[in-house]
Amino acid sequence: MSDEQSLKANDGEVAALQRRVAELEGVQAKLEALCALSPAFIAVIDRDGIIREAFVTPIIPAEMARAAADMPMASSVRKDYVERCIAVIRGSLDKRTIGSLDYPIHLGPHEVWCQAACKPLSGDTVLWVARDITAQRQLAFAQAELRDFQALVESAPDGVCLASQDGALFYANHAFRAMTGHGDATVGKRLADLYLGDQHQLDAIVQRCFDHGSWQGALDLARHDGRTLPCQVSMVALAGQAGRPPAVATIARDMTPIHDAERERLALQEQVIQAQQATLRELSTPLVPLAEGVVAVPLIGTLDRSRAQQAMEKLLDGIVQHHFHTAILDVTGVKDVDAESADALLRIARAARLLGAQLVLTGIGPDTAQTLVDLGVDLSGITTRSTLQSGIAHALTPRAGRAAGQRTRAS
Structure with a gap:
C-alpha cells in the first residue's frame, strides 16, 4: 500500500x-x-x-x-x-x-x-x-391505617357519628344507624332530631364541645319507633383543616343493657338480703327440743316488736306441730329489757297459754328484775326461774309431781 x-x-x-x-x-x-x-x-x-x-x-x-x-x-x-x-x-x-x-x-x-x-x-x-x-x-401507610380505623369505627359496638358545627350529620357508623332505627336515613339528620332535649340545650352542648375540646354526659336518644334509649355520650371537636370545616365526633353507648343488668343485680341483691334475713331469723330464734313435749327458746340480742312477733309465731307453730306442753323462754342473752320487751314477753306467754302450753321464763337477772318491777309488769301466771338450768329442771319434773309440789307450797 x-x-x-x-x-x-x-x-x-x-x-x-x-x-x-x-x-x-x-x-x-x-x-x-x-x-x-x-x-x-x-x-x-x-x-x-x-x-x-x-x-x-x-x-x-x-x-x-x-x-x-x-x-x-x-x-x-x-x-x-x-x-x-x-x-x-x-x-x-x-x-x-x-x-x-x-x-x-x-x-x-x-x-x-x-x-x-x-x-x-x-x-x-x-x-x-x-x-x-x-x-x-408514608402516604400508603397512612391510607392503610385510615382504612383500618374506618373498619374499626364501622364495626364498633358503640354508635359513632360525625356532625357539622350546626349539628347536621354527614357520617354514621352501622351501630349508630341501628340505634336510631332510621338506617341510612340517619345521615342528614340533625343531632337535635335524634337526642331528646331542648334545642338550645343541645346547641349549647355542641358549642361547649368546640370551646373546651370535648364534652361528656347522658342524653336520651329518640328511636324511629318511638322508644327511647338512655345513652352515655362523648363529643370531641375536630378542628377544620385542609379545606375541611370544623366538625364534632359523637360516640354514643346504649346504656339499656347496663341499666337492665343493674336492675337485675339490685333485684338479686334484694333476694339475697331477704334470704339472709330469713336465715338470721331462723338462727336467732331457734326451737331446741329438750324432751317429749318440752322445748327451749333462747333469745339473744334486742327484743323489739318485730323480733318478738317472729319469736311468737315460731313458738306457736312449734307448739301446734310438735305438741309441746312446756316452753322455756330464756332471756339471759336479751339486752336492755324495756317496756316494749316486757310487753312482748307477756304477749308470748298469753299466746302460749291459749294453745294449752305453759311458759317458763328463765334468765331474769337482778337488773332485768329491777327493770320489770320499775315498769310495773305483772308476771303472775308465768313461771319464772333465774337460770336456764333451773328452768329445764322444772320443766322435766313430772307434771303430777309439779302439781303436788305446788299444792304443798300452797298449804
Whole structure:
C-alpha cells in the first residue's frame, strides 16, 4: 500500500473516530440533560456493588456525585438490604434484564426509602436509577391505617357519628344507624332530631364541645319507633383543616343493657338480703327440743316488736306441730329489757297459754328484775326461774309431781 493510500485510510479512521466521539458526546449531553431533569440517584454500579460513577441530578450535587465514585453501596444502604441490592444487580447482569428493588438508605439522621431500577450497561456494570419514595410509603401507610380505623369505627359496638358545627350529620357508623332505627336515613339528620332535649340545650352542648375540646354526659336518644334509649355520650371537636370545616365526633353507648343488668343485680341483691334475713331469723330464734313435749327458746340480742312477733309465731307453730306442753323462754342473752320487751314477753306467754302450753321464763337477772318491777309488769301466771338450768329442771319434773309440789307450797 502506498503512502497516499495509507494517509487516506488514516484519515478515514480519524473521521470515523471523530464521528464516534461526536456521537458519544451527544449521548453524554443527552444523559446529562436527562440527569439534570431527573430528581433521582443515577449511577453506574458494578456487580460487587461498587459505585463506578454517579451523575449530577437535582438531588445529587456535583460534590456528592464525585464523593460517591468508587464507594460501596454498603456505605449508604441499610445493612440488611446491601446483599439484596447486589443480588438484584447480579441477576440483571446474568439475565440481561431490568431489575427493581425498594430499599432504605441512611441520609444523615433520617432514613429514606428508595425505589430502584437497574439495566445492564456492560458485562459487569448496570445503570442504577433510584428515586425517593419515602413520602409515597408514608402516604400508603397512612391510607392503610385510615382504612383500618374506618373498619374499626364501622364495626364498633358503640354508635359513632360525625356532625357539622350546626349539628347536621354527614357520617354514621352501622351501630349508630341501628340505634336510631332510621338506617341510612340517619345521615342528614340533625343531632337535635335524634337526642331528646331542648334545642338550645343541645346547641349549647355542641358549642361547649368546640370551646373546651370535648364534652361528656347522658342524653336520651329518640328511636324511629318511638322508644327511647338512655345513652352515655362523648363529643370531641375536630378542628377544620385542609379545606375541611370544623366538625364534632359523637360516640354514643346504649346504656339499656347496663341499666337492665343493674336492675337485675339490685333485684338479686334484694333476694339475697331477704334470704339472709330469713336465715338470721331462723338462727336467732331457734326451737331446741329438750324432751317429749318440752322445748327451749333462747333469745339473744334486742327484743323489739318485730323480733318478738317472729319469736311468737315460731313458738306457736312449734307448739301446734310438735305438741309441746312446756316452753322455756330464756332471756339471759336479751339486752336492755324495756317496756316494749316486757310487753312482748307477756304477749308470748298469753299466746302460749291459749294453745294449752305453759311458759317458763328463765334468765331474769337482778337488773332485768329491777327493770320489770320499775315498769310495773305483772308476771303472775308465768313461771319464772333465774337460770336456764333451773328452768329445764322444772320443766322435766313430772307434771303430777309439779302439781303436788305446788299444792304443798300452797298449804
